[in-house]
Amino acid sequence: MGLYQLGTFDFISIHGAYDRAQPPNIPRETVIPVIRAGVDGVGFIRAGVHSEPFQMRSVVDLASPSQVRTLIAGYRELVGKEAQTLIWGDLDYSTAFSTKYVVLDVQMLAVRLLSAACGGKNSGNVLAEAIWTLQPVPINLDPPEA
Amino acid sequence: MPIEEVATSTEGFYDVPRARIYISDKLTGDDWEFEPHLYLKRLRLAASPEVDSAEIEWDYARLTHPDDPEEVITENPFEGLQKFLKVQIEDTVDPGRNPITWYGVVEVDQRDVQGSTRDPTGRQTFIAWGLARLLERVTVDRSLVDYVDDEGGTHEVEIGVGLPFNVRERGFMVPDRGNRMHREAIESDGYLFADTADRSEEWNAEQAVEYLLENFPPKNLDGDTLIECVLHSHGEHLLDWYDITVPTDRRTVKDLLDEIINRRRGVGYWCDFDTDTLIVNVFSFLDKELELAAATASTERKVIGANEEQRRLNFERSFDIESAIVRNLSTTVYDVIHVEGERKTATATLDFADVERDRTTLEDVRKLGKYQFVPDWETAQETKYLKAGVADADYAGLDLVQKTERNAYIRSQDALAHVYARFKVHRDWNQHLDDPNIPFIRYSVFRKNDDETDPDTQWVWGLRIFPTTVFRQGVDYSGSKIADGLPEAASFVGPDGVKTERPFLPMILAVPIDSLEGTKWVNGERLNATASYEDGGGRWALSVRALHHAPVINISVTGGPQHFIALDQFSDPTSTLGVTSVGDVDERDNPETNHGLNFTAFKLTLSFEAQGYVTETVELDRKDAPRTRQKRELFIKLHDARADYVVPQTIVAIENGGQVVSESGGYVRDDRPRMKAIAKAASQWYGTERQTLALRFKQIRDFVHVGDLIVDVGETYNRQDVKTTVTAVSYDFSGDVPMTELETSYADLDFS
Numbered sequence: 001m002g003l004y005q006l007g008t009f010d011f012i013s014i015h016g017a018y019d020r021a022q023p024p025n026i027p028r029e030t031v032i033p034v035i036r037a038g039v040d041g042v043g044f045i046r047a048g049v050h051s052e053p054f055q056m057r058s059v060v061d062l063a064s065p066s067q068v069r070t071l072i073a074g075y076r077e078l079v080g081k082e083a084q085t086l087i088w089g090d091l092d093y094s095t096a097f098s099t100k101y102v103v104l105d106v107q108m109l110a111v112r113l114l115s116a117a118c119g120g121k122n123s124g125n126v127l128a129e130a131i132w133t134l135q136p137v138p139i140n141l142d143p144p145e146a
Numbered sequence: 147m148p149i150e151e152v153a154t155s156t157e158g159f160y161d162v163p164r165a166r167i168y169i170s171d172k173l174t175g176d177d178w179e180f181e182p183h184l185y186l187k188r189l190r191l192a193a194s195p196e197v198d199s200a201e202i203e204w205d206y207a208r209l210t211h212p213d214d215p216e217e218v219i220t221e222n223p224f225e226g227l228q229k230f231l232k233v234q235i236e237d238t239v240d241p242g243r244n245p246i247t248w249y250g251v252v253e254v255d256q257r258d259v260q261g262s263t264r265d266p267t268g269r270q271t272f273i274a275w276g277l278a279r280l281l282e283r284v285t286v287d288r289s290l291v292d293y294v295d296d297e298g299g300t301h302e303v304e305i306g307v308g309l310p311f312n313v314r315e316r317g318f319m320v321p322d323r324g325n326r327m328h329r330e331a332i333e334s335d336g337y338l339f340a341d342t343a344d345r346s347e348e349w350n351a352e353q354a355v356e357y358l359l360e361n362f363p364p365k366n367l368d369g370d371t372l373i374e375c376v377l378h379s380h381g382e383h384l385l386d387w388y389d390i391t392v393p394t395d396r397r398t399v400k401d402l403l404d405e406i407i408n409r410r411r412g413v414g415y416w417c418d419f420d421t422d423t424l425i426v427n428v429f430s431f432l433d434k435e436l437e438l439a440a441a442t443a444s445t446e447r448k449v450i451g452a453n454e455e456q457r458r459l460n461f462e463r464s465f466d467i468e469s470a471i472v473r474n475l476s477t478t479v480y481d482v483i484h485v486e487g488e489r490k491t492a493t494a495t496l497d498f499a500d501v502e503r504d505r506t507t508l509e510d511v512r513k514l515g516k517y518q519f520v521p522d523w524e525t526a527q528e529t530k531y532l533k534a535g536v537a538d539a540d541y542a543g544l545d546l547v548q549k550t551e552r553n554a555y556i557r558s559q560d561a562l563a564h565v566y567a568r569f570k571v572h573r574d575w576n577q578h579l580d581d582p583n584i585p586f587i588r589y590s591v592f593r594k595n596d597d598e599t600d601p602d603t604q605w606v607w608g609l610r611i612f613p614t615t616v617f618r619q620g621v622d623y624s625g626s627k628i629a630d631g632l633p634e635a636a637s638f639v640g641p642d643g644v645k646t647e648r649p650f651l652p653m654i655l656a657v658p659i660d661s662l663e664g665t666k667w668v669n670g671e672r673l674n675a676t677a678s679y680e681d682g683g684g685r686w687a688l689s690v691r692a693l694h695h696a697p698v699i700n701i702s703v704t705g706g707p708q709h710f711i712a713l714d715q716f717s718d719p720t721s722t723l724g725v726t727s728v729g730d731v732d733e734r735d736n737p738e739t740n741h742g743l744n745f746t747a748f749k750l751t752l753s754f755e756a757q758g759y760v761t762e763t764v765e766l767d768r769k770d771a772p773r774t775r776q777k778r779e780l781f782i783k784l785h786d787a788r789a790d791y792v793v794p795q796t797i798v799a800i801e802n803g804g805q806v807v808s809e810s811g812g813y814v815r816d817d818r819p820r821m822k823a824i825a826k827a828a829s830q831w832y833g834t835e836r837q838t839l840a841l842r843f844k845q846i847r848d849f850v851h852v853g854d855l856i857v858d859v860g861e862t863y864n865r866q867d868v869k870t871t872v873t874a875v876s877y878d879f880s881g882d883v884p885m886t887e888l889e890t891s892y893a894d895l896d897f898s
Contacts, residue, residue, distance in 0.1 A: 043465030083215040137215035
């Protein structure tokens, strides 16, 4: 298992689109404040566990340029599929926070041919970067009772 | 009655509940299948005549459900039409309360179709109606009659038409309207229709509703009863205080319930379901019991019951109120309540006079006010009648037979048909009658009330005469019996065992004759049957009828010429008309030889319809109101309310050659106490402002139900007296935050 993984895709890294250190979002309780003219104080409605979509940027190397097409096709296949496990910094969010992620969109940002490379996931000299739009969803919810 | 105080939550945090939807092909039993992905958008519980409804959504597409995001599935359109639906919503604020549970039947499947390149995609909206809908599909096409055979055995017989509840509208001529069997059915619950009139009584609303629910339940496709239906009144005397006249044939049960349990009677209903029974819940719009009639020796106290579920709302410190709108309505406030019945009547015995002959002095002119019936023909016409053919040029040359023939022909022509026949009430009649036995005692014929010194003077020419009197055949009105209170006499049981209405008597024409036993009184219409003379009896009689357009009557001689009742006028016309020669008559047409009579000796008992209505009035205390405000008067019409007055000394019958009089007079029918009670009740209802309340708050709560009466909202510093009944409760899940909305309304009571 890699340090950064989305579904079956292993990355060199996957990080916040704007801040590399930003961790993935997780669902939390939605609280709606309630106020009323003539009444002191504030009330709150617990409206359920919800989340907002957010973006992450992935980086991975490929062994050869011929693998780019397969990679892009594979990424696109994830869009609209069941929720995927996300491992970020060796932390499996499905077990740590009961959260998986539905891929809403994926766009390739860049595919670069490196003149020299070492390390990486595939010991390759092609670097592929993609930007993911993910929707966190809670898992392990109690099923609705009859 | 205790008033429960309720409030929405004032806690800081509360959860949003989830509505659970269940589907089944059967309404009863345990076959309910939970459908976790059917979502409730809106549920509306309502009082009659509205029907509850629920709006449910279902998405079909290739998707993942929120409760199971790890699996992508293809949901197909949901086949929900004609299925039964159960909705349950937990109370998340007070988990101890029972969940809101509602049952309905899905009748609308609306699809917002969004395309189907790979998988059909769209959103379905189902509309389910409440179980009152089942009653909308039951048509009354038969009636059940409780039949008793000759051996006394009882059977339930079905006939192929829906009989009306109570046969006719209440009214003057109709005593018996009921067609309900007088005892409960042997083979089933409640009452059925009666097989004969003598075993019948009137239906009240409660009995009619029970009959419908017991005998017309919804049925399944095999013809078996789908669910039982019962009535449950939330309070006493909600449906038993009024009777009804309702046709039922080919009408639906829901339609009939809406008519019988009606807001104008101060009641409404909503439908509920419990295990296997549909319950029609009746509630009152009144906050206090309203008395319509006090108890008497023969009747029970009549009241409209109050609402048993009264609530005081207290949400002054609640955050979750989205809006609370109280409307005060003065449109239903009145200052004076008039309860009006039919036109007043007065029954009296009037005399006849020949004014022209009687008037000789100025004193007589002044006495004109006393004259009642006077001739309605002209002197010239009377002269022509008397002279007949005398003025013809060839008259002198005719023999006696020819002369009498000529005269008879002239006298019988249409132009002279009213001479000695038509009589009118004198236009200057003073509308008083003197007591024949006690001098200076005088009775007002028309009365405003029971005060003899306050007569109700009429415009004489506007009076109308009824074709009959208010007296019923076979009832003794003599002496003081009217004032003492007559027994119930509207019907009798005939020789065939059937209850029959007593007919009203025609006008009574009392005629004095010189019979074998001296002067006797006979009924003019039976003159030829009752008069006894030396020569064997009269051969002619009289018939009386009233004209429609004026207070005029016509007395026709049958079996003889009209002048048989003008004995003095015919025998001695010279003294007044100056007619010296009267057209010849033979013995057959001579009043002197045919027991002729003087119409001036006649007496006629008749019933007048006066120009005013029987009215009872209540004026509310408005001394603190600004005097410049318009006075608002409400007129409530009671079509069967009457006050039929009989003047003292009125002739009520002719028996054994003498007059039978009602010495005391009085009211043979007096509905004024009932009208007064209704006016008083109406003044309580229409004397105060009404309110409606629309309350919307951000929770799903079940503490106020359809049919509850809200007595006020707000705490002491913002108190508003509201007496309004909840007629709809809606649970709205369509927005970000589920809402509850209460709507209230009031009843426009119709006391007729």
